[in-house]
Structure formats: structure tokens, C-alpha cells
Amino acid sequence: MGKQLMGHRLLACISRNFVLVAGTTVSTVFAVWLVSVFIYEPEYMATSQVFVEPLTFDAFHGEALATSDYQTLEAYQVLAKSPAVLSQVLENTASRYSMAELHNRITINRPENSRVLNIVVTAGTKNEAAAIANAIAFNLQEEVKHLLKVDNVNVILKASTSNGALEENSGLSVLLSLSAVAGLVAGILLSLTFELLGILKRYAQFGRKKSTHLQTVFK
Numbered sequence: 001m002g003k004q005l006m007g008h009r010l011l012a013c014i015s016r017n018f019v020l021v022a023g024t025t026v027s028t029v030f031a032v033w034l035v036s037v038f039i040y041e042p043e044y045m046a047t048s049q050v051f052v053e054p055l056t057f058d059a060f061h062g063e064a065l066a067t068s069d070y071q072t073l074e075a076y077q078v079l080a081k082s083p084a085v086l087s088q089v090l091e092n093t094a095s096r097y098s099m100a101e102l103h104n105r106i107t108i109n110r111p112e113n114s115r116v117l118n119i120v121v122t123a124g125t126k127n128e129a130a131a132i133a134n135a136i137a138f139n140l141q142e143e144v145k146h147l148l149k150v151d152n153v154n155v156i157l158k159a160s161t162s163n164g165a166l167e168e169n170s171g172l173s174v175l176l177s178l179s180a181v182a183g184l185v186a187g188i189l190l191s192l193t194f195e196l197l198g199i200l201k202r203y204a205q206f207g208r209k210k211s212t213h214l215q216t217v218f219k
Contacts, residue, residue: 017191028183046129048137049157077108089135130159
């Protein structure tokens with residue numbers, strides 16, 4: 001019974017302050033939309049992978065061969081972010097970034113005891129990040145063939161470029177939904193606050209009137 005009464009009072013409070021609640025909700029959603037579309041630039045991440053086959057040399061055995069393999073993998077990680085590769089990437093993807101900006105958006109890492117290189121790229125859209133990651137992978141493969149005259153780099157994972165726009169729109173929809181809930185809650189809290197302030201004000205006025213009345217009676 002108490003919960004039902006509290007619920008009725010809450011609904012009555014929201015009804016009396018409907019303009020405030022609705023205005024707060026709409027304003028919050030609109031503000032979040034403005035920030036997300038015109039101010040905040042989201043970052044999307046995409047990853048492609050290449051596998052580096054071991055180079056075998058008759059002159060190397062045991063530790064020397066392992067050291068040579070390690071140095072080759074390290075060299076390929078550096079080569080993937082080199083101007084020779086990135087200039088081709090910029091040309092093939094028509095990217096809006098400068099070479100320095102693109103260099104800072106690329107991370108090349110290798111899981112421990114693995115011959116796989118992860119090429120991780122961040123960009124303004126998922127499609128752009130994926131296109132750049134794939135371009136780096138394929139241009140690294142071609143640069144190794146051209147520069148080192150070996151063919152031991154294979155692209156084993158292409159970054160996905162499908163449904164990029166749908167995923168971005170979905171993310172914005174979720175953000176706007178959350179902002180609508182936050183605005184609604186804020187509007188309800190504001191209406192409750194104003195109701196409480198109104199009650200306190202009426203109570204203070206009643207107290208002053210009662211005090212004045214008592215003073216008049218005792219005079």
C-alpha cells in the first residue's frame with residue numbers, strides 16, 4: 001500500500017512538472033548528439049595480421065639461427081612503419097593523415113614466441129582503420145619481396161571493413177538512448193527537488209503566519 005501511494009505521488013509530481021522533465025530529457029539528448037557529431041571525434045581500431053616464415057641459412061645453427069629469426073622479426077616490425085611502406089599506404093588509401101600522424105596511429109606488436117605480427121591501426125572510422133591496416137600488411141609483404149628479395153611474409157588476417165557505418169550508427173543510437181535515460185532521471189530528480197522546495201517554502205510561510213497570529217492573540 002505504501003509503495004503504491006509513493007508511486008502515485010511520484011507520477012503526480014512528474015505530471016505537474018511534465019514540461020521540466022521532458023525539457024531536461026530532450027536537452028540532454030540534443031546536447032549529447034551535438035557533442036558526438038560536431039565536437040567529439042571517436043577513434044576506431046582495426047587489426048590485420050601477417051605471418052613471417054623463418055629464413056633458413058646453412059651457415060646458421062642453433063642459437064645463431066634463433067638470433068637471426070628474432071632480428072628478422074624486429075626488422076619487419078620497424079619496416080612496417082617505415083616511410084617506404086607508409087608512403088604506399090597513403091597513396092593507396094587516399095588517407096587524410098600526414099605520414100607523421102599515420103605513424104603515430106600504428107602499433108606493431110608480436111605475441112611472445114610467435115611469428116605473427118599484429119598491425120593495429122586507430123582512425124576516425126572503422127572502415128578507414130581497416131583499410132589502412134590491410135594496406136600496411138600487403139605493402140609490407142611487397143616491400144620485403146622488393147627490398148630483401150625474399151617471400152616469407154603472408155597476410156593471414158585482413159581487418160574487417162564490413163558494416164562499419166552500421167556499427168557507428170548503432171553506437172550513436174546506444175549513446176543517445178543512455179543520454180535519454182540520464183536526462184529523464186535528471187528531470188525527475190529536479191522536479192522532486194522543486195516539489196520539496198515548494199513544500200518547505202509553504203511550511204515556512206505557514207510557520208510565519210502562525211507566529212504572527214499567536215503574537216496578535218497574546219497582545
